[in-house]
Each structure stands twice: as structure tokens, then as C-alpha cells.
Amino acid sequence: MNIIEKYLTPKTDKILRFVVAPLVLVAVVGLVLVGLNGFSADTEAEAASLKMGSSGSTVRELQTRLKNWGYYTGSVDGIFGSQTYAAVKYFQRVNGLQVDGIVGPATAAAVGIRLSSSGSSYSSSDEYLLARLVYAEARGEPYVGQVAVAAVVLNRVRSSSFPNTIAGVIYQPWAFSVVNDGQINLSPDQNAINAARDAMNGWDPTYGCLYYYNPVTATNSWIKQKPIHLTIGSHVFCA
Amino acid sequence: MKKERKIRIVHLCAALLLTAALAVSLGFFADRQNSYAAEIGALYDAAYYSAVDNLGDIENKLKKVGVATSARLQRELLEDIYTSSEVTVGFLATLSGKNDEIEPALKFVNQLGDYSRYLAEKADAEGLDEREREKLGELTDIVEKLNEAFLAAGEDVASGGNIYNALGKGITALDGIHDMIDSGNVDYPELIYDGPFSDGLNDRETKFLSGKGTVSPETAVETAKLRFGSEFTYAGEGTLGIDTYLVVSGERSVQITKAGGYVVQYSDASIPSGSAYKDSDELTASATEFLRQLGYASMKAVWISEQTDTVYINFAYTQDDVVYYPDIVKVKVDRYTAAVTGMEAMNYIYNHTERELPAFGPDTGISLPEGFERKSLVKCLIPTEWNTEIAAYEVSGEYGGDTYYVYFDAETKNEVRIMRVIKNGNEGNLIV
Numbered sequence: 001m002n003i004i005e006k007y008l009t010p011k012t013d014k015i016l017r018f019v020v021a022p023l024v025l026v027a028v029v030g031l032v033l034v035g036l037n038g039f040s041a042d043t044e045a046e047a048a049s050l051k052m053g054s055s056g057s058t059v060r061e062l063q064t065r066l067k068n069w070g071y072y073t074g075s076v077d078g079i080f081g082s083q084t085y086a087a088v089k090y091f092q093r094v095n096g097l098q099v100d101g102i103v104g105p106a107t108a109a110a111v112g113i114r115l116s117s118s119g120s121s122y123s124s125s126d127e128y129l130l131a132r133l134v135y136a137e138a139r140g141e142p143y144v145g146q147v148a149v150a151a152v153v154l155n156r157v158r159s160s161s162f163p164n165t166i167a168g169v170i171y172q173p174w175a176f177s178v179v180n181d182g183q184i185n186l187s188p189d190q191n192a193i194n195a196a197r198d199a200m201n202g203w204d205p206t207y208g209c210l211y212y213y214n215p216v217t218a219t220n221s222w223i224k225q226k227p228i229h230l231t232i233g234s235h236v237f238c239a
Numbered sequence: 240m241k242k243e244r245k246i247r248i249v250h251l252c253a254a255l256l257l258t259a260a261l262a263v264s265l266g267f268f269a270d271r272q273n274s275y276a277a278e279i280g281a282l283y284d285a286a287y288y289s290a291v292d293n294l295g296d297i298e299n300k301l302k303k304v305g306v307a308t309s310a311r312l313q314r315e316l317l318e319d320i321y322t323s324s325e326v327t328v329g330f331l332a333t334l335s336g337k338n339d340e341i342e343p344a345l346k347f348v349n350q351l352g353d354y355s356r357y358l359a360e361k362a363d364a365e366g367l368d369e370r371e372r373e374k375l376g377e378l379t380d381i382v383e384k385l386n387e388a389f390l391a392a393g394e395d396v397a398s399g400g401n402i403y404n405a406l407g408k409g410i411t412a413l414d415g416i417h418d419m420i421d422s423g424n425v426d427y428p429e430l431i432y433d434g435p436f437s438d439g440l441n442d443r444e445t446k447f448l449s450g451k452g453t454v455s456p457e458t459a460v461e462t463a464k465l466r467f468g469s470e471f472t473y474a475g476e477g478t479l480g481i482d483t484y485l486v487v488s489g490e491r492s493v494q495i496t497k498a499g500g501y502v503v504q505y506s507d508a509s510i511p512s513g514s515a516y517k518d519s520d521e522l523t524a525s526a527t528e529f530l531r532q533l534g535y536a537s538m539k540a541v542w543i544s545e546q547t548d549t550v551y552i553n554f555a556y557t558q559d560d561v562v563y564y565p566d567i568v569k570v571k572v573d574r575y576t577a578a579v580t581g582m583e584a585m586n587y588i589y590n591h592t593e594r595e596l597p598a599f600g601p602d603t604g605i606s607l608p609e610g611f612e613r614k615s616l617v618k619c620l621i622p623t624e625w626n627t628e629i630a631a632y633e634v635s636g637e638y639g640g641d642t643y644y645v646y647f648d649a650e651t652k653n654e655v656r657i658m659r660v661i662k663n664g665n666e667g668n669l670i671v
Contacts, residue, residue, distance in 0.1 A: 094322075096329020098282060099289075143508035144485075144492040160349035161342055163332040164325060173336025191508070194549075198506075201544075201551050202569050203583045205494065205504060207480030229479035239479050 050103040054080040061113050062103060066091055096168045110167040126166045128188070130154075130196035133170050135188035136178035138195075138235070145233040146192060148206050150199035152237065155210055162210070206230055209237040280402075283334060287402040290330035291393065294386045297323045297351070301379040310366050317359035324352025334402070344385060351378060445481055446592040451499035459484035459495040466502060466533065467491060481588055496588065502533045505582040513575025519543060519550070525577040526552050526570040535568055535584065548574050555619075556591060561599075562619040565590035565628055590622070597630035597649065604652040605632060607645065612637040621646055621656065631655060 050059055059080045066072035066084075071091045074083035085101045092099045095110050103111065112125040130150050138149040156162035156169045163169050171179060178184045188196075206212075212235045213223050226238035297320055304316045331345040358371060367375075393402070454462075456473045463471040463486045471486040471493065482497040483504075494504040523540045530538050538554035541562060549571055556566035571581030599618055607613065613636040621631050630649035635642065642660040647653065 093289075093326050094329065096332050099285075142487070142492065143490065144487075144506050147506070160353065161346040163345075164328055164349070168329060168332055172332050175336070194508075197546065198571070198581060201571075201583075202585075203504065203506075203581065204585065205477075205485075207477060207483075207585065209479055227478075230477040230485070231475045232485070237479075 049105075050080055050108075051101070052080055052082070052085050058113060059084070062088075062111060065111050065113065095165045096163050106167070106171065110165065127196050127200055128193070129170060130166055130200065131188040131193040132184055132186065133176065133178065134195050135192035136183035136186055137176065138233075139189070139192065141233040141235065143191060143195060144205050145235055146195035147198050147203055148209075148230070148232050148237060149212060149235070150196045151204035151206050152209055152212055154199055155204065155206070155208055159210055205232065206237045209239050211239070212237045284402050286330040286333040287389075287393065290327055290334065291386070291389050293323050293327040293330065294348075294382060294389060297327065297348075298379065298382045298386055301375060301382060304367075304375055305372065305379065310362050313362040313367060314359045317355045317362060320355040321352045321359060324348050324355065328352070347381065347385070351382070354378070443480070443589055445496075445498070445588050446590055447588045448481075448496055448498040448501070449592070453497050454495070454500035456484050456486075458500055460486050462495055462500050462502070463488070463493045467493065467505075481585065501584070501588065502582070503584050503588055505579070507578070507580045513573075516574040517577045521577050522550050522572045522574065523552060526554070526572050526579055529570065529579040529582065530554060530568060533582075535587065538568060541567075545574070549580065550574055556587070559596055560618060561596065561630075562617055562633070563591075563594075564619055565622040590628075594620075599630060599632070599649045600652070602632055605634060605647050606652070606654075607634065607636070608638065610638060611643075618649070619646075629655065 050062060060078035062080075063072055063074070063078070063084055066087045067074075069091075071094075072084065072087035074081070074087070088103055088107065089099050089101045091097075091111065092101075092107055097107050097110060103113075109129050110126075130153060133153060134146050134150050138146045141149070153166060153169050157164060157166055163172055170176060170184070174180070176184070206229065209229055211223055211226060213220070214234050215224070215236055216234065218224065223238070228236045228238050230237040300316045300320050300323070304313055304320075307313045307316060327348050328345055331341055331348060335341040335345060354374075358367060358375075361367065361371075392405070456476075460471050460473055467488070469488045469491070471488040471491075474485045474487045474492070476497075477483040477485065477494065481503060483494040484497060486493050486495065490509040491507045492505075493502055495501065496503050523543070527538065527540065530536075535554070537557055539557040539562065540552050541555045541564070542553040544551045552570045552572060554568045554570060556563040565586060567586045568582065568584040570579055570583075572578070573580050597620055602616060613634055615633075615635045617633040617635075619631055619633050620628050621633075622628055631646040632649055632652075634645045634647065636645075637643075644658040644660075645654060646656040646658075648655050
């Protein structure tokens with residue numbers, strides 16, 4: 001009796017056939033799917049960038065914006081050369097982004113330009129980024145509650161305890177759960193865009209609140225200790 | 240029997256193969272996970288070392304300011320400190336996700352930047368006095384201790400691993416930062432809180448509401464019904480900055496001040512309808528009348544921004560031909576119907592009060608660049624970042640194809656602010 005026959009009893013065979021094999025199959029198929037998904041995301045991210053040697057209208061737009069804000073002093077010629085590279089690095093440094101001189105999705109969003117190769121239809125202005133956060137965090141809330149969420153982000157930008165840009169606040173690690181779970185990338189509806197616009201025009205229903213949470217779902221005990229200043233819909237707001 | 244055994248062997252082999260595939264896949268994903276972790280860890284390491292580098296730079300420049308005597312050098316150094324502070328804040332923010340102890344450090348560096356910017360302007364105009372030098376000395380001590388704490392934190396992980404993992408576990412050296420800055424062991428210079436967006440802003444006085452009696456929630460509901468013509472219900476209250484009641488009716492919400500019962504915010508999120516835009520005069524007239532009915536009189540439209548189907552109109556209180564920009568009310572009007580869909584009067588509530596007419600010298604001595612095509616000259620009061628007001632002449636005009644608003648101190652005629660209008664495609668005009 002060889003070793004296979006020794007262990008291959010009818011009982012082992014049944015377990016192999018009806019339990020182990022299906023489980024392994026499901027696991028392998030699942031992992032392959034997850035893996036493929038991961039690879040496709042990487043490919044898209046790599047395609048959507050501007051770097052040394054890039055040229056065209058998007059580079060021109062990038063240079064114009066950086067020049068308007070005082071980061072770039074060269075000519076707006078649509079060619080991503082050494083001066084543009086230095087300006088992008090300066091912009092990234094000031095705005096708390098990864099300083100690599102490459103305009104990827106995060107830098108593009110902070111600059112407010114759309115990278116054409118990304119295939120998405122969104123405009124990457126601050127207002128749109130804010131609208132994405134509002135939609136991810138507060139869709140289903142009353143309109144004034146959506147404005148309040150946008151206002152909290154802007155209050156953080158102004159507060160000395162937080163980063164000084166909208167992108168910096170939204171992407172501060174662990175600041176918003178929707179960044180971690182990817183909901184930030186959902187396309188916002190018109191309500192969310194309007195709410196972001198109203199907040200950027202100065203409407204702050206919270207009068208300076210820096211935090212909000214849903215008391216039904218929040219698990220963070222620290223934030224629950226803060227005095228509540230306002231309740232709108234399912235969110236409570238605190239300073 | 241033989242056939243059955245063969246089948247069993249095939250099953251076993253298949254199971255072994257699948258198990259091997261699973262193991263390989265898991266190994267592959269674990270490897271990728273490690274690779275991502277290393278990449279992210281490197282980013283956090285870079286943020287840490289950049290923060291330390293910039294803190295060192297700030298400390299160095301603060302010490303140089305202590306020695307510098309010329310206003311020009313003092314200003315340059317203080318401006319550099321402000322820039323380095325802005326950069327450092329970005330790195331500290333990156334590190335703050337895993338360690339709450341960093342937040343006070345971030346706040347401190349931000350406020351240090353604000354204070355340095357304030358002093359840079361002052362150094363240029365009138366130099367630094369002895370008290371400010373002393374304050375800078377105190378700040379230098381804090382930065383020095385902050386630097387030491389960060390460097391000590393780095394030593395903890397110098398033997399391997401990355402700073403972010405260490406932060407997640409809590410680095411004891413960084414606990415010291417929290418103790419040092421947040422628990423009052425180090426005295427903050429008083430003026431550091433006078434910068435923009437300081438902690439004190441939440442305690443600002445609401446000048447317009449001063450001396451006005453408190454209304455009840457029921458009165459607030461009645462006020463909303465009277466002003467906006469439908470049944471409203473009480474939905475809560477706001478207790479930060481301006482004490483308010485929130486009342487709602489379908490898509491409409493109104494915030495009414497507890498003192499005096501003024502409408503401070505209004506929003507109607509219902510979808511507007513129509514086929515043609517009204518002209519801007521009609522939109523402005525509608526908004527002006529809306530404000531008048533709410534008790535905001537003598538308001539002048541000073542800025543209009545068109546954004547698709549909506550216009551945003553800024554109104555400022557005007558008296559004796561002087562525009563009071565701190566007393567601003569923003570109104571949102573639907574371009575199809577001229578109906579007001581939003582209103583916000585927070586700045587008016589905070590700032591409006593009876594003032595003496597500010598002193599304006601003659602408008603001679605205003606200096607504009609050659610080629611600046613002057614369109615208008617307006618007397619006004621403008622807010623400063625330091626929560627004060629100054630009398631100014633506002634000159635608007637064209638230069639190099641762009642529209643500018645330039646503000647001159649009404650007495651000294653020094654330029655105090657320049658704003659440029661940016662045409663922003665279909666989304667209206669921005670002013671920066």
C-alpha cells in the first residue's frame with residue numbers, strides 16, 4: 001500500500017471532494033479577481049500623470065495655475081521642463097503632497113486640473129473635491145446638512161490645528177472614513193456640488209465647527225466627549 | 240476498484256494543486272502587501288525627516304531674527320519662517336493620523352507661521368520692539384524643545400522599522416511634545432493667538448445683537464412663517480459663535496438668532512424652474528427687497544458672481560457714501576425666477592454696529608502703475624486678518640487686460656491690499 005492509498009480513505013475522499021476542493025476553488029477564483037482588480041487600478045493610476053517631458057494643453061493649464069499662485073515663474077509654453085518640475089515640487093511641498101515633481105491624481109486634484117488619460121469625467125477643482133467629500137459623507141442628509149459638512153472642511157483649513165489646504169484636510173490620514181473606504185471617489189450629484197459651492201461662498205451653518213459625527217454609528221469615544229453645538233439631520237457638529 | 244482509486248488519486252492531486260495555487264497566491268499577495276507597506280512607510284519616513292529638517296530651519300532662522308537689526312533682514316527671515324511653517328504643517332499633518340500627540344505640534348507650528356507673517360509685515364513698516372523680540376526668544380525655546388522631541392523620536396526607530404509604525408504604537412518622545420505644548424508647561428506668547436483664525440475667534444462678540452432681547456423657539460418658528468409664508472417646525476439650536484434656532488419646512492431651512500430674532504441664514508434647496516434668465520438689475524432688486532424685509536437696510540450690492548443658474552450677490556452696509564465691507568451679507572438668487580434661494584448674514588451679525596464716520600484724507604497721493612486704467616474710486620472700511628478695520632480708498636480699474644481692485648490706507652495712502660478678478664470659465668468670476 002503506497003502512501004496515497006494509506007491516507008486516501010473514503011472519508012478523506014469525501015472531505016476532499018465536498019469541502020476542501022470547493023473552498024480552495026472559491027478562494028483561488030476570489031484572489032485572482034481581487035488581484036486583477038488591483039492591477040487594473042494600478043495601470044490607470046500610472047497612466048494619469050504629467051511629468052518631465054510631458055507637453056500639451058494640460059501642461060499649459062498646469063503652468064497657468066501655478067503661475068497665478070506664484071509657484072511658477074517660467075513661460076506658459078505647454079512643455080513640462082525643469083522649471084515646471086521645480087514649481088510642481090514647490091507646490092507639492094507647500095501643500096503637504098508627496099514631493100516627486102510628478103502630477104498624479106492627488107497633485108492634479110490639488111492644482112485643480114483634469115488629467116485626460118484618467119478616463120473619468122470629473123473636474124478636479126477644489127470645489128469638486130469638496131463636493132465629492134460632501135456626497136460621500138452626507139448624501140441623503142438635508143441640503144443644509146451637506147453645506148455644514150463642506151463648511152467643517154473649510155473651517156479646518158482655516159484652523160491652526162489642521163492642514164492649510166482643502167486637499168490637505170480631506171486627505172489627512174484617518175480624518176474621513178470615506179477616504180479610506182474609497183467612497184470619496186464616487187461622482188457627486190448636483191446637490192453636493194451646490195452645497196460645496198455655497199460653503200465656499202461663505203455659508204457656514206455651523207459657525208466654526210471642526211468636527212461632526214453620526215451619534216448612531218460613531219464608535220470614537222474621544223469625539224463623543226466634545227460638546228455638541230448643532231444637530232442637522234443625522235449629524236451632530238462640535239468645535 | 241482500480242478506476243475508483245484512479246479517480247481518488249486525481250481528486251487528491253487536484254486538491255494538492257489548488258492548495259499549492261492558494262499558497263502561491265497568498266504568498267504573492269502578502270509580498271505585495273509588504274511592498275505597499277514599505278512604500279507607504281517610506282513616504283511617512285520622508286515626511287518625518289522633512290519635518291525635522293524644516294523645524295531645524297525654523298529654529299535657525301528664529302535665532303537669526305534675534306540677532307538681525309535691519310528691518311529688511313528681519314522681514315526676510317520672518318517670511319522664510321512663515322514659508323517653512325506652512326511646509327512643515329503639511330508634513331506634520333501626514334504624520335498626525337497615527338498619533339494624536341502631533342496635533343498640538345501642528346497647531347503650534349501653524350500659529351508660529353501666522354505670527355511670523357504678522358511680524359514680517361510689521362518689521363517692514365516699523366521694526367520689531369523689545370517685547371516682540373522677547374516673544375520670539377520664547378518661541379525659539381519652544382521650537383528647540385520640539386526639535387529635540389522629534390529627533391529623540393527618530394532615534395527610537397533609527398535601528399529599523401518605520402516612523403509610522405512607531406507612531407501607531409506611540410512614541411514616548413512624542414508624548415513629551417503634547418505635554419510641553421498642550422499642558423501649559425511652556426508659556427505661549429500672548430500675541431500668537433491674535434493671528435488669523437485664532438482660537439479666540441469663536442468667542443467673538445456679535446456686535447449687531449448686543450443688547451437685544453432673547454426670543455423663544457416658538458417666536459423663531461412664527462418669524463419664519465411670517466417671512467417665508469409656510470409652516471416651519473423647530474429642528475434644533477446652534478450654540479457656537481452665534482446662538483441660533485434652526486427651523487425647517489421641506490427643502491427650506493432658516494437659522495434665526497436667539498437674540499433679536501434675526502434671520503441669519505436662509506436656504507431654499509428646491510429646484511428652480513424657468514426658460515430664460517432675468518437680467519442682473521432684476522436679480523439685484525429682488526435680493527435688495529428680500530434683505531430689506533428681513534431688517535437689513537442700507538445695503539448696497541458690491542459684487543456679483545454668476546454661476547450657471549445662480550448668482551451670488553454680496554451686499555455691504557453703506558452710509559454717507561462709505562461702504563462698510565465688514566458688514567457683508569451674501570444672497571443667492573435663482574436666475575430664472577429672481578427668487579432668493581439663499582442668504583447668509585454672519586459677518587453682518589458679528590460686525591455691524593453704529594460707528595463714527597472714519598477719517599478720510601484727500602484722495603491725492605494714491606499711486607497706481609503706469610497704464611492702470613482707473614474706473615472708480617470708493618471710500619470704504621475693510622476688515623483686516625487681525626479682526627480689526629481700516630478706512631481705505633478702493634480704486635478699481637483695468638491693467639494688462641485684467642480687472643483689479645486696489646485698496647489704499649485712507650490716511651497714509653499706502654497700498655494695503657490688491658485683488659484681481661479671474662474669469663473662471665462658465666463658473667463665474669473669482670476674486671483673489
